[in-house]
Amino acid sequence: MPTIELDGTVVQLNIQKRPAFEAITALVFDDADDQRSVDDLYALHVGRLQAEGRGLEDPVVQAGLWALHDLGARSMRRTEDGDSLQVVERVDSPASRGDAESFGFASVRDGRAFAAAIANIRGRSIRFNGTVVPVSRNSQGSIEAVMNLISQSRLVDEDLLMTTVRVIAALVEQPDSPEMQGHIAAALEIATDLGIDDLTIEADGSVELGRLNVGNALASAVLQGFTPDDVMKIRKRLDALNDQEQSLD
Numbered sequence: 001m002p003t004i005e006l007d008g009t010v011v012q013l014n015i016q017k018r019p020a021f022e023a024i025t026a027l028v029f030d031d032a033d034d035q036r037s038v039d040d041l042y043a044l045h046v047g048r049l050q051a052e053g054r055g056l057e058d059p060v061v062q063a064g065l066w067a068l069h070d071l072g073a074r075s076m077r078r079t080e081d082g083d084s085l086q087v088v089e090r091v092d093s094p095a096s097r098g099d100a101e102s103f104g105f106a107s108v109r110d111g112r113a114f115a116a117a118i119a120n121i122r123g124r125s126i127r128f129n130g131t132v133v134p135v136s137r138n139s140q141g142s143i144e145a146v147m148n149l150i151s152q153s154r155l156v157d158e159d160l161l162m163t164t165v166r167v168i169a170a171l172v173e174q175p176d177s178p179e180m181q182g183h184i185a186a187a188l189e190i191a192t193d194l195g196i197d198d199l200t201i202e203a204d205g206s207v208e209l210g211r212l213n214v215g216n217a218l219a220s221a222v223l224q225g226f227t228p229d230d231v232m233k234i235r236k237r238l239d240a241l242n243d244q245e246q247s248l249d
Helices: 018-029 038-051 059-070 105-110 113-122 140-153 160-172 178-193 214-223 228-248
Strands: 003-006 009-012 073-078 085-090 125-128 131-134 198-201 207-209
Touching: 003 059, 018 038, 018 059, 018 105, 018 113, 038 059, 038 073, 038 085, 038 113, 059 073, 059 113, 105 113, 105 228, 113 214, 125 178, 140 160, 140 178, 160 178, 160 198, 160 207, 178 214, 214 228
Parallel strands: 003 073, 125 198
Antiparallel strands: 003 009, 073 085, 125 131, 198 207
């Protein structure tokens, strides 16, 4: 089994069930606006749980340590106040990048994919009309308003991805206003959830899509609670679309 070092002591990581990963991830997910890295946030919450009296064998603490290990943390130390942990040694990892390879069937089923999913959504951007635009979480109201537009605009049997692109094209044609800027920001967040990270809308209305970002789509599906089978279907579909695009080049 993997290990992680805490205050100079090697801690053994034991297999945990999905509810433990859901519990620690819910704590980290609530800190969406915190600018610290994802591993620092997991360390923060593991330290707080320990300060509350939970030991290293506690399932939620263990799930947090697993998340830290997957995110590349190798060594940590307790802060002087004893209420938190600080990552002192880390390495790059697929989970820390939120790469598609982090979302295998087993990791989604068991809950270990949650850490990679949060790392993914916190570091997103989209190349929109040639400019790289950071993508952050929008309010539930903004997302729902744009999702309603997408639902109303969707043609029979039309791929949701293409409907979203059409809605974005329609939004950018509207007069500029704070409300419209909010709609566009929400629409771009939804687009990244579907795997779009390179979108160009020409003046004549034509659209160009770059390769789809499979990791983005899988991360979003994981955090929305999709089953492992459904997540694998999304992977297969997007891989096929990317292969199709490559064959046309």
